[in-house]
Amino acid sequence: MRMLRATYFSTVDDGLASYRSRLFKGIYMGTKVAVKRAVDEEVFQRPALEKTRGRTRMARRCAREAER
Numbered sequence: 001m002r003m004l005r006a007t008y009f010s011t012v013d014d015g016l017a018s019y020r021s022r023l024f025k026g027i028y029m030g031t032k033v034a035v036k037r038a039v040d041e042e043v044f045q046r047p048a049l050e051k052t053r054g055r056t057r058m059a060r061r062c063a064r065e066a067e068r
Contacts, residue, residue, distance in 0.1 A: 002029055 005024050011017040 001027055005029060 001024075005027075008017065008023070012019045
């Protein structure tokens with residue numbers, strides 16, 4: 001819609017269309033910031049934090065990697 005309005009004003013400036021005041025009065029021309037609803041891909045790649053024997057799976061993995 002913003003492109004249409006810009007094109008209209010461009011044609012008015014070039015004399016190809018006549019100006020009509022308040023032509024786009026009832027039309028929203030702004031931008032809205034939407035809430036991101038999708039889950040990032042990295043969430044699916046993280047190891048689960050299930051507790052087993054008092055330590056989380058991630059804590060055990062980190063301990064094993066530190067021993068190497």
